[in-house]
Amino acid sequence: MTCSLCAYVTAMAFLMKSMLSNQVKNLGLGGGGEESKEESTPSDPAAAAGMTREEYEEYQKQMVEEKMERDAAFAQKKAERACLRVHLREKYRLPKSELDENQIQMAGDDVGLPEDLQKMVAEDQVEEEDKDSILGQLQNIQNMDMDAIKEKAQATFTEIKQAAEQKCSVM
Numbered sequence: 086m087t088c089s090l091c092a093y094v095t096a097m098a099f100l101m102k103s104m105l106s107n108q109v110k111n112l113g114l115g116g117g118g119e120e121s122k123e124e125s126t127p128s129d130p131a132a133a134a135g136m137t138r139e140e141y142e143e144y145q146k147q148m149v150e151e152k153m154e155r156d157a158a159f160a161q162k163k164a165e166r167a168c169l170r171v172h173l174r175e176k177y178r179l180p181k182s183e184l185d186e187n188q189i190q191m192a193g194d195d196v197g198l199p200e201d202l203q204k205m206v207a208e209d210q211v212e213e214e215d216k217d218s219i220l221g222q223l224q225n226i227q228n229m230d231m232d233a234i235k236e237k238a239q240a241t242f243t244e245i246k247q248a249a250e251q252k253c254s255v256m
Contacts, residue, residue: 095135164192165199172198172206 131141167185174181189196198206 099133160188160192161196164189164196168196168198169202 131138134141136144167188170182170185171189
C-alpha cells in the first residue's frame with residue numbers, strides 16, 4: 086500500500102510539474118532554462134513516475150479495478166434508490182417512471198430495498214393493516230366527535246325534509 090501511495094504521489098507531482106512548466110512557457114516567462122530539462126525527461130510515464138514498467142502497469146491495473154468497483158457500488162446505490170421510488174409510486178398510485186425501471190434493469194435482478202427501508206415499509210404495512218381491520222375502525226369511531234356527527238345528520242335530515250316539502254304539495 087505504501088509503495089503504491091508513493092508512486093501515486095510521485096506521478097501526481099510529475100503531472101503538476103509538467104502542467105505548471107507548460108503554463109509558464111505559454112506565458113513566455115523564463116521558459117528557456119526549463120526547456121533543456123523537459124527535453125531530457127524520458128517520455129515513458131513509468132520512468133517519469135519513478136517506477137519500473139511492471140510497477141507502473143500494476144498501478145494502472147489497480148486504479149482501473151478500484152474505479153470499476155466504485156462504479157459498480159454507485160450503480161447499485163442508484164438502483165436501490167430507483168427501487169424505493171418505484172415502491173413509493175406504487176404505494177401512492179403515482180405514474181411510473183421509465184428511468185427508474187431502466188436503472189433497476191441495468192443493475193440486475195438482485196436489487197431490492199435497503200434493510201433500513203425494508204423495516205420502515207414493513208412497519209407502514211402493519212399500521213395500514215391495523216387501520217383496515219375492524220379493531221382499527223372501532224378505534225377510529227372512539228376518536229370521532231359524536232356531537233358534530235349528530236348535528237350534521239340532523240342538518241342533512243332537515244335539508245332533505247325541506248326539499249321534499251317543496252316538491253310535494255301533500256306534505
